[in-house]
Amino acid sequence: MTAALSRTARHLISIPVVSVMLIGSALAATPAPAGATSCSGCHPPNARVGTPVPQLVGQPASQIVAAMTAFRAGARPATVMDRIAKGFSEAETQAIADWYAAQK
Amino acid sequence: MRRTVSRRTILKTALTAGAASLAMRAPAISQGAGGRVVVVGGGFGGASCARALKQANPALSVTLVEAESTYTACPFSNAVVSGLRNLRAQQFDYSAVQAGGVSVVMSAATAVDASGKSVALANGARLPYDRLVLSPGIDMRWDSLQGYSEAVADIMPHAWKAGPQTMLLRRQLEAMPDGGLVLISAPANPFRCPPGPYERASLIAYYLKSNKPNSKILILDGKDNFSKQSLFEAAWKELYPGMIEWVPLSKGGKVTAIDTSSQTLITDFARHKGAVTNIIPAQKAGRIADIAGVGDRTGWCPIDPVTFESKLVPNIHVIGDASIAGAMPKSAFSANAQAKVCAAAIVALLAGEKPAAPLLINTCYSMVAPDYAISVAGVYQPANGLLTEFRGSGGVSRANAPRSERSLEAAYAEGWFRTITNEVFGS
Numbered sequence: 209m210t211a212a213l214s215r216t217a218r219h220l221i222s223i224p225v226v227s228v229m230l231i232g233s234a235l236a237a238t239p240a241p242a243g244a245t246s247c248s249g250c251h252p253p254n255a256r257v258g259t260p261v262p263q264l265v266g267q268p269a270s271q272i273v274a275a276m277t278a279f280r281a282g283a284r285p286a287t288v289m290d291r292i293a294k295g296f297s298e299a300e301t302q303a304i305a306d307w308y309a310a311q312k
Numbered sequence: 313m314r315r316t317v318s319r320r321t322i323l324k325t326a327l328t329a330g331a332a333s334l335a336m337r338a339p340a341i342s343q344g345a346g347g348r349v350v351v352v353g354g355g356f357g358g359a360s361c362a363r364a365l366k367q368a369n370p371a372l373s374v375t376l377v378e379a380e381s382t383y384t385a386c387p388f389s390n391a392v393v394s395g396l397r398n399l400r401a402q403q404f405d406y407s408a409v410q411a412g413g414v415s416v417v418m419s420a421a422t423a424v425d426a427s428g429k430s431v432a433l434a435n436g437a438r439l440p441y442d443r444l445v446l447s448p449g450i451d452m453r454w455d456s457l458q459g460y461s462e463a464v465a466d467i468m469p470h471a472w473k474a475g476p477q478t479m480l481l482r483r484q485l486e487a488m489p490d491g492g493l494v495l496i497s498a499p500a501n502p503f504r505c506p507p508g509p510y511e512r513a514s515l516i517a518y519y520l521k522s523n524k525p526n527s528k529i530l531i532l533d534g535k536d537n538f539s540k541q542s543l544f545e546a547a548w549k550e551l552y553p554g555m556i557e558w559v560p561l562s563k564g565g566k567v568t569a570i571d572t573s574s575q576t577l578i579t580d581f582a583r584h585k586g587a588v589t590n591i592i593p594a595q596k597a598g599r600i601a602d603i604a605g606v607g608d609r610t611g612w613c614p615i616d617p618v619t620f621e622s623k624l625v626p627n628i629h630v631i632g633d634a635s636i637a638g639a640m641p642k643s644a645f646s647a648n649a650q651a652k653v654c655a656a657a658i659v660a661l662l663a664g665e666k667p668a669a670p671l672l673i674n675t676c677y678s679m680v681a682p683d684y685a686i687s688v689a690g691v692y693q694p695a696n697g698l699l700t701e702f703r704g705s706g707g708v709s710r711a712n713a714p715r716s717e718r719s720l721e722a723a724y725a726e727g728w729f730r731t732i733t734n735e736v737f738g739s
């Protein structure tokens with residue numbers, strides 16, 4: 209059930225991303241899925257910002273999803289991400305990961 | 313419960329957004345008819361919102377109205393108070409915001425005509441809007457304590473808006489002889505930065521420990537518990553034993569009056585005379601909120617949790633400290649997260665679309681010492697007209713964690729400040 213939903217979400221989310229890329233950068237940015245825009249409070253847009261927090265922009269979606277899954281399960285050492293990951297379902301996480309993976 | 317709803321929302325959002333970006337937005341943009349948004353207040357909320365609006369839809373005309381040419385950030389200003397940091401490190405200008413296509417007007421907003429949809433500025437200009445965003449931060453309630461006034465803050469600083477007040481408190485601490493008593497009066501909830509007074513006490517203790525080791529800090533509190541309390545208390549015991557005493561409301565902590573001539577704080581039970589006195593008074597939304605009619609009897613602004621539109625006046629959105637954001641604390645992180653959700657909602661509303669239900673995060677770090685930080689985090693969703701915390705997530709740093717974890721959090725805290733100020737003000 210969960211897996212099916214997240215696959216559907218991934219498929220649907222990829223539609224607007226592709227459309228925007230085809231049409232060009234003059235078009236408005238793809239609306240972010242729920243929760244996505246909060247992340248950039250801590251996660252930097254590029255390597256020029258001096259922070260030990262990893263960049264999400266341009267990361268493979270599978271890597272973001274795997275990290276969040278491990279944080280949620282307590283399987284990856286964390287200071288704050290374990291607490292935050294528990295607030296997002298698998299489908300929500302997948303949508304956010306796809307959105308960040310599509311940014312450059 | 314939420315999960316079913318939000319999954320459905322995401323799918324619907326993806327579908328409508330995909331269709332909309334092709335069918336509806338493109339023609340509107342090519343005609344240059346994006347709409348006019350005015351944002352009042354260029355702090356963590358307002359500057360973030362103005363930038364996010366312009367990024368989401370470059371065809372929008374976005375004007376940011378800010379009274380001061382230099383913004384002085386409060387987060388990490390407690391490190392300035394205790395001599396660990398330069399005030400310059402807190403200061404930002406609006407050149408990069410302007411360069412990104414936001415029109416920045418340096419003037420105070422003085423009046424709002426909600427039916428005619430325009431804002432009047434101190435410089436005489438009148439700005440028409442389709443949507444207005446207010447992020448004015450806080451004003452002090454000068455009338456909340458007998459004997460208190462704006463003039464008293466020149467003697468007993470609040471340092472709850474960063475800038476000259478921050479430096480005044482720092483100089484007073486530097487001038488204080490060893491053995492002096494530092495008084496901190498903390499307000500009842502809600503107020504800007506709930507863990508802030510206790511972070512301040514911690515960093516002042518850090519300064520005193522190495523410079524004036526016979527001095528003490530007394531916190532007089534208008535409430536019976538505070539943010540990250542057990543973590544702060546454990547850290548105080550470990551790092552500053554015997555230096556910080558906290559008096560809760562139920563033990564007579566509430567300051568009710570001030571005797572300025574003798575520098576004395578008066579509670580129902582006692583009089584306390586400090587060598588340095590930091591009064592953090594009760595607060596309310598910045599004055600323009602009242603002028604615009606979006607503040608209620610509490611002094612704060614009720615909003616719709618999906619769009620941040622005022623529940624009292626249509627087409628005016630309120631974000632940041634001024635808003636009643638339910639369970640979200642009044643923090644720079646919250647203001648920035650709300651700003652981006654509000655911007656997306658405004659872009660959708662102006663395009664005739666239905667804004668999607670958001671999720672928001674808050675993460676607030678408190679420094680207890682330069683290499684020792686603790687945090688609180690939460691994930692929030694709209695429910696019953698408010699932003700509520702999603703249970704099962706969030707919470708504070710682990711109790712009894714090793715020092716290496718506290719020092720990692722300190723590094724993340726500094727990284728957070730650089731990242732968020734880069735997003736709000738950077739190029």
Ligand SMILES: Cc1cc2nc3c(=O)[nH]c(=O)nc-3n(C[C@H](O)[C@H](O)[C@H](O)COP(=O)(O)OP(=O)(O)OC[C@H]3O[C@@H](n4cnc5c(N)ncnc54)[C@H](O)[C@@H]3O)c2cc1C
Nearest residue numbers: 353355356357379386387420421449505632633643644645
């Ligand atoms: C000591 C201290 C430590 C803190 N530490 C943290 C922390 O570690 N992490 C965290 O997340 N938060 C922290 N905060 C809280 C944070 O500073 C606030 O929550 C945040 O600034 C709120 O943003 P805002 O946009 O609502 O208001 P502000 O940032 O105050 O911005 C309001 C802006 O509006 C302008 N303005 C007001 N009225 C008008 C008008 N009529 N016309 C034009 N301009 C106007 C003001 O000049 C100001 O620039 C701390 C606060 C304090 C006091």
